[in-house]
Amino acid sequence: MTDLTQLNLADARDGLAKKQFSAVELTQAHIDRVSASSALNAYVLETPEKALAMAAESDAKIAAGEARPLEGLPIGVKDLFCTKGVRTTACSNILGDFTPPYESTVTQNLWNDGAVMLGKLNNDEFAMGSSNETSRFGPVVNPWKAGDTALVPGGSSGGSSAAVAARLGIAATATDTGGSIRQPAAFTGTVGLKPTYGRCSRWGIVAFASSFDQAGPITHTVRDAAMMLSSMASFDKRDTTSVERDVPNYEAALTGDIKGLRVGIPQEYRVDNMPAEIEKLWQQGIEWLKAAGAEIVDVSLPHTKYALPAYYIIAPAEASSNLARYDGVRYGARQQGTDIDDMYAQTRAAGFGDEVKRRVMIGTYALSAGYYDAYYVKALQVRRLIAEDFTKAYEKCDVLLTPTTPSAAFEIGKNVEDPLEMYLNDVFTVTVNLAGLPGISVPAGLDGDGLPLGLQLIGQAFGEETLLRTAGVLEQAAGFDAQPQDWWSA
Amino acid sequence: MSVDENMVRRIANLARIGVTDGELPALAKELSAIIGFVEQLSELDTDGVKPLTSAVEDRIRGREDIVTDGGYAEDVLANAPEKDDEYFAVPKVVE
Numbered sequence: 056m057t058d059l060t061q062l063n064l065a066d067a068r069d070g071l072a073k074k075q076f077s078a079v080e081l082t083q084a085h086i087d088r089v090s091a092s093s094a095l096n097a098y099v100l101e102t103p104e105k106a107l108a109m110a111a112e113s114d115a116k117i118a119a120g121e122a123r124p125l126e127g128l129p130i131g132v133k134d135l136f137c138t139k140g141v142r143t144t145a146c147s148n149i150l151g152d153f154t155p156p157y158e159s160t161v162t163q164n165l166w167n168d169g170a171v172m173l174g175k176l177n178n179d180e181f182a183m184g185s186s187n188e189t190s191r192f193g194p195v196v197n198p199w200k201a202g203d204t205a206l207v208p209g210g211s212s213g214g215s216s217a218a219v220a221a222r223l224g225i226a227a228t229a230t231d232t233g234g235s236i237r238q239p240a241a242f243t244g245t246v247g248l249k250p251t252y253g254r255c256s257r258w259g260i261v262a263f264a265s266s267f268d269q270a271g272p273i274t275h276t277v278r279d280a281a282m283m284l285s286s287m288a289s290f291d292k293r294d295t296t297s298v299e300r301d302v303p304n305y306e307a308a309l310t311g312d313i314k315g316l317r318v319g320i321p322q323e324y325r326v327d328n329m330p331a332e333i334e335k336l337w338q339q340g341i342e343w344l345k346a347a348g349a350e351i352v353d354v355s356l357p358h359t360k361y362a363l364p365a366y367y368i369i370a371p372a373e374a375s376s377n378l379a380r381y382d383g384v385r386y387g388a389r390q391q392g393t394d395i396d397d398m399y400a401q402t403r404a405a406g407f408g409d410e411v412k413r414r415v416m417i418g419t420y421a422l423s424a425g426y427y428d429a430y431y432v433k434a435l436q437v438r439r440l441i442a443e444d445f446t447k448a449y450e451k452c453d454v455l456l457t458p459t460t461p462s463a464a465f466e467i468g469k470n471v472e473d474p475l476e477m478y479l480n481d482v483f484t485v486t487v488n489l490a491g492l493p494g495i496s497v498p499a500g501l502d503g504d505g506l507p508l509g510l511q512l513i514g515q516a517f518g519e520e521t522l523l524r525t526a527g528v529l530e531q532a533a534g535f536d537a538q539p540q541d542w543w544s545a
Numbered sequence: 546m547s548v549d550e551n552m553v554r555r556i557a558n559l560a561r562i563g564v565t566d567g568e569l570p571a572l573a574k575e576l577s578a579i580i581g582f583v584e585q586l587s588e589l590d591t592d593g594v595k596p597l598t599s600a601v602e603d604r605i606r607g608r609e610d611i612v613t614d615g616g617y618a619e620d621v622l623a624n625a626p627e628k629d630d631e632y633f634a635v636p637k638v639v640e
Contacts, residue, residue, distance in 0.1 A: 156620035252600040266599045292608070296601045364583040375560060382561070384633050386624035395636045396561070404563035412562055416572070417579055419560040420548070433586050435596030440589070442597055474575060475582055491600020516600075 059084035060222040064128055064279035067225055071117060071127050078117065078127025082110035082171050085129045089173055089223045094543040097208075097218040099134055099192045100142055101174040109171040116169065125286055126169030131224035133215050134175040135182055136162050136270075137259040141172075145261040146190035147180045149381045149406025151388035159259025160291045161228060161270045168286040173224050177214030180408045181378065182235055182263045185480040187213025188471055189410045197243060197464050198539035201504040206464040209239025209480075215273045216243040220539060226274040226283050230260060232267045233366055234460075234484025237496040240273050241459035241509030244498040244537060246526070247273045248280040249484075251517050252491035253298035255284075256291030264373035265296075267366075267488040277497065277527045281305035284519065300517065308520035309527045314348035316525060319452030323359035324483060326461060332502045333458045340456055340499060340510045343532035344525070352452045356444040361437050362486040363478060368421045368434035369489075374411075375418030381406060413474060442490040449515050454525050457483050459496040459509035483511060493519050495526045498535040507537065547577040 059081050062070065070076055086103045106129060113127030137143045137155035144150040158166075166172070179189040186207035187195040195213040197206040198221040208217040212229035216239030219227050229236045231249035240247025248271045255270040262268060272283035285305045291297040320341060325334070345351055383389035383402030390405045392398030407415065421430040448455065461482055470477040487494040493516075496509040510529060514522030548556075550569040553576060557564040564572065618631045627634040 151624075151626075153624050156617075156623055292606075295605050296599065298601060358589070361586055361589060364585045367579060368583050368586075379561075383626060384635055385621075387626070389626035392636065395638050397563075398636055399561040400558075400563035403561055407562065413572075413575055413579070415560050415562065416553070416556045416576060420552075420556050420576070420580070423556070423559060429587075430583065432596055433591060434583070435598055436591035436594040437586055437589060439594055439597035440591070442600070475578055478582075489600075 060088050062225065063275040064225045064282050065276065067128055072122065078110040078113035078171065079107060081127060082106050082129045085173055085224060088544070091544045092221060092223050093545065095196050095198060095217050095221055096193055097177055097195050097214045097221065097223055098131065098174045099144070099146060099177045099214065102141060102172055105141070106171050106173050113169055113171060123167070123169035125165060125282065127171060128169070128225055129171040129173050130165070131173050131176045131215060131218045131227040132162055133178050133212055133227065133229050135178055135230050135261045136228055137261070138162055138172070138175065141175065143175065143261070144191065145181050146178050146192055147406065147408070147411065148191045149387050149403070151386070153386050155259070157259060160256035160289065160293065161260065161287045164286050164289055165228070170286070176218055176227055179211035179213065180411050181261065181374070182211035182230055182232055183374070183410050183414055184210040185234065185238055185477050186210045186470065188467065189408050191408065194467055196467070198543065199243060199464060199506055200539070200542065201506055205467045207242065207467050209242035209464065211235040212239045212273060216240055216245055216247070219243070219245045219273050219275060221543065226272055226279055228270060228287070229273045230268055230270050231488065232263050232370060233488050234481035236271050236273060237459050237484045237494055237509070237511055238480055240496040242464035242507070244507030244535065245273050245275065246277055246280050246498065247271070247496045248284060249487065249494050250284060250288060250519060251493045253296050254288050254493070254517070254519070256289060256294040256297050258291055258293040262377040264370035265377060266373060267370060277523060277530045278306060278309055280495065281309060281523050303520060305519060305523055308524050310524060311528060311531065313344065313525055313528050316349045316454065317352050317452040318344050318349045318525070319352050319354035319448050319455045321354050321356045321359065321448065321455055321457060323356050324457045326482060329461055333461065333508060336500050336508050336510065337456070337458050340529060343529060344456065347528045347532065354448040354451055354455070356448055356486065358437065358440045358444050359486060362441055362489055363482060365434040365437040365441065366485045366489060367417070367478060368430050369438060371414040371418030372421045372431050373418070375415045375422065378411070378415055410474070438489050441486055445490045445492060453515070453521055455513040457511045457513065459483060459511040463502045463504065463506040463508055487513055492516055493522050495522055497526050497529050497533065499529065499533040500535065501537055548573050548580055
């Protein structure tokens, strides 16, 4: 039998339908590979027994001719998603051994469609980070290497990106607040899709910055991303920002035909010090889409340079409010104090890591009396200007093409001491969150060190079908089939 | 604008995060660097621009004011660090 961990989601689905292998066999192959992968630190909790029970149920469904859309397909779940009866920590000490008595809407949707859970995946603490180095469980190592140097897998969904790249799950759930799906996808040669704000329910996902947070998949292919989104997306009354809108069959949108599609190239994304290889890849992407019949249009997003500063006020402000709930009273790890206020302060001092503390304090500062208008309100005004940039650009084009990141994956430890340098990773992705738009990173080539690079497509609100169709064409043209050499399996 | 040690102490207190005196200088430096970075926004003229709080600008949906969920105190308390009967237990607040 061929190595079942080499299959993508669509091929595994088809193989199961043709009874070439069983869901239990497919799941066992992944469980074996996961259990030998501790060098990557991608999983923070493995659930092999649960996975095998779910797979056995899937085999019964398939035998009965009642297969659901993701029947028997084993996936990993970012530790930000609450999973009923399965420890969920957001990779923060403050959550202790929190075991949710409920299931997030997105994961419930996936299980309702037959998917199998392999376990919980590492991420930056509360999804705050771009390298997966702020996790309480330690850093994730990128399966890709430049020589002998250990690299980050991107973040915050670094466990998700590393797991998919190393074939420790056919797909993974992830979340994106400022680039946390697309940047790790670019760093690992995988596809990362951040849907429109409101497309996937936020219910049961540990909150970071609620007006930006959005769940999406990391997968091997654009088709796999379409399959995952078709299940993950839903209207949910329990999320007040969930948008009431039918979920199309996204896979059906992959027609391969983009003739006449107008692709915008935002001039402001040509930033200083961008490696020539990324500039070249971007140009190559333009040529690929042009060759497929798209019309290339120059557009301007004049407020792009203000996106990161606006984000680093608004996101910490929302985080400081969201994370107020971690006080050692209702769940998580409590520290003793001299009185109740001291108990809160000691619990939060011991439970939060450095980056989370920094962001909560920045947010507290921006929201405090005397600074609220100068920082928070100002940032919200800039947010509108950035959203309007996109509205104007979309009068001239249908989708935008940009690089996903300003560099390939970097060395573990390189940016730990310099938060601002770390923040710059999200320079091309964060605008999309401010405007609530969908974006996708598609692996498009390798750099001189043999590391993957991604191109990003940005769509219009609820324009996932056009976005995926264009991404499919880009994927086909790039023909990216490189895989990291397996150095980690024990 | 730079953040001094007194300001760090004030913010930490507002955020209910315990900090030791030894941590203050490094925090002041880090927070000042971030505040310095976000202050680029002051270059922009935003007079008359309406703040954008959410990408979904629809009115928040209302619903009937009825109980739709609940009745499982045991589940709610299952993760509590300390509990007493059907209550969360905290250090004594009122003498």
